[in-house]
Amino acid sequence: MPASRAAPGGGPRRGARTVLGRALRWTLGGVAAAAALVAVAGAAVWWWLPSDEELARRAGDGAGDLLGVPVVVDRLEWHLLPAPRVVLHGVHTEQEAPVSADRIVADARWSDLLRLRLALARLRLEGAAIPQLSLSQFKVRDAEEDGPAGFGPFTLAEVPVEHAEWQGVRWIGRQGRDLAYGGSVDFGPAWRPVRGLLEREGASPPTRLAIEREGEDRWRADVTAGGRTERGELRLQESGERYRVTGSLDFSGVDVVGLMDAFERRSIVSGRASGHTDLIAEGDDPAAAMRALQTRTSFTVARAKLLTFDLEAAIRSAGSDKGGTTQLDSLTGIVRTEADPGGTIVRYSDLKATSGVLTATGDAVVQNQRVSGHVAVDLVDGIVGVPLEFGGTVKDPTLSLPPAALAGAAVGTVVAPGVGTALGARIGETVRRIFGGEDRQEPPAPRRLPPVRRDPD
Numbered sequence: 001m002p003a004s005r006a007a008p009g010g011g012p013r014r015g016a017r018t019v020l021g022r023a024l025r026w027t028l029g030g031v032a033a034a035a036a037l038v039a040v041a042g043a044a045v046w047w048w049l050p051s052d053e054e055l056a057r058r059a060g061d062g063a064g065d066l067l068g069v070p071v072v073v074d075r076l077e078w079h080l081l082p083a084p085r086v087v088l089h090g091v092h093t094e095q096e097a098p099v100s101a102d103r104i105v106a107d108a109r110w111s112d113l114l115r116l117r118l119a120l121a122r123l124r125l126e127g128a129a130i131p132q133l134s135l136s137q138f139k140v141r142d143a144e145e146d147g148p149a150g151f152g153p154f155t156l157a158e159v160p161v162e163h164a165e166w167q168g169v170r171w172i173g174r175q176g177r178d179l180a181y182g183g184s185v186d187f188g189p190a191w192r193p194v195r196g197l198l199e200r201e202g203a204s205p206p207t208r209l210a211i212e213r214e215g216e217d218r219w220r221a222d223v224t225a226g227g228r229t230e231r232g233e234l235r236l237q238e239s240g241e242r243y244r245v246t247g248s249l250d251f252s253g254v255d256v257v258g259l260m261d262a263f264e265r266r267s268i269v270s271g272r273a274s275g276h277t278d279l280i281a282e283g284d285d286p287a288a289a290m291r292a293l294q295t296r297t298s299f300t301v302a303r304a305k306l307l308t309f310d311l312e313a314a315i316r317s318a319g320s321d322k323g324g325t326t327q328l329d330s331l332t333g334i335v336r337t338e339a340d341p342g343g344t345i346v347r348y349s350d351l352k353a354t355s356g357v358l359t360a361t362g363d364a365v366v367q368n369q370r371v372s373g374h375v376a377v378d379l380v381d382g383i384v385g386v387p388l389e390f391g392g393t394v395k396d397p398t399l400s401l402p403p404a405a406l407a408g409a410a411v412g413t414v415v416a417p418g419v420g421t422a423l424g425a426r427i428g429e430t431v432r433r434i435f436g437g438e439d440r441q442e443p444p445a446p447r448r449l450p451p452v453r454r455d456p457d
Helices: 014-048 052-067 110-114 143-151 256-262 286-291 311-316 403-415 419-436
Strands: 071-079 085-093 100-107 117-120 122-131 155-161 163-172 178-187 193-200 208-215 218-225 228-239 242-255 269-283 294-306 330-338 345-354 358-367 370-379 386-392 397-400
Touching: 052 071, 052 085, 110 117, 155 178, 218 242, 218 256, 242 256, 242 286, 256 269, 269 286, 311 358, 311 370, 311 386
Parallel strands: 117 155, 122 163
Antiparallel strands: 071 085, 085 100, 100 122, 163 178, 178 193, 193 208, 208 218, 218 228, 228 242, 242 269, 269 294, 294 330, 330 345, 345 358, 358 370, 370 386, 386 397
């Protein structure tokens, strides 16, 4: 039988088996060589790549360069699959009261990285502590000022961060008050929020701000506080390199005590408030604008109650009767807030309280929990304009007669207890004004809110 014919039983020819075997060996050899090459390349990359500790150090150095204060990253993890992710653990600044975060997670997309485009699909912040005094020491540098070198081979995307969220972020005020917040924001181009939520974690009743973009640089703002949800508006205007944020809100039936409790503040008034709020913030960038925030609120509290003073008893006793409460038919006034390097200033003006037995008018200023102010009280039985002064702290306020009025009250007490005491206080204060002048130290005049310029819709 010729060698080229098939062997009995239909088996493959010997030459064919030789060719297939050789091809299989070449294939396996090629695969083995490729695997070896990949292994060698992987080992080289692994040898070339810095360790996680070195990456953590570099991340801390980079953050410190941008923030202007030393930053330490305890640990860094990174993953490439299924999508690029970097996780920072134990991030903190080297300050007396450090700004810190338990965990920061940054998620990216391969499609962006392969195009050398710097963008984060999600940025998450967990368990952070932000002392206000430490934050004011930052000297933030804009990486975009470095040009292309600031981001290496990457270019900054039109939307650098698409979605950011935070949980258990504690804001620590100047006086040590520690309040936790949570929330999220979706960004559009130029860092404009598309929607956002800021919530006071653990507050009861719920306290939150939710915004939704409704037009170019205009947002709807839903404010939930004091058992009510009210709808307002926020606007952003740019003039050259200046940013201007304005807003307005009408509200009604807001529980004053519940609102103050949400921020762990003691209210000296109970009742339900109605009124209108305007806000304005202006600066060279959005952050600077918010640091210059001013608000003006006109309000009315129906069936209000003063929780720390009995005004009638204080008048009749020349300020010696402390404590108690005062039931009011109404309380009206204007409250302004103003950012200040020494702490937010809260000014109360045009205050007017009425009840069945008295009418009181006055003003007050609160800063760093210290309160000062003046009130004049008229009793319905003819005692008119008796002066009282506020002092002390918000937690422990005091109400007393000024020195001249106190001297007059002592004389009045000799003439006639009760009514004579109050009349003497009024006479003593009047004599001081005539002969002694206005020597009391008035708080600095508040800066008026500039007019709001509205863009046509």
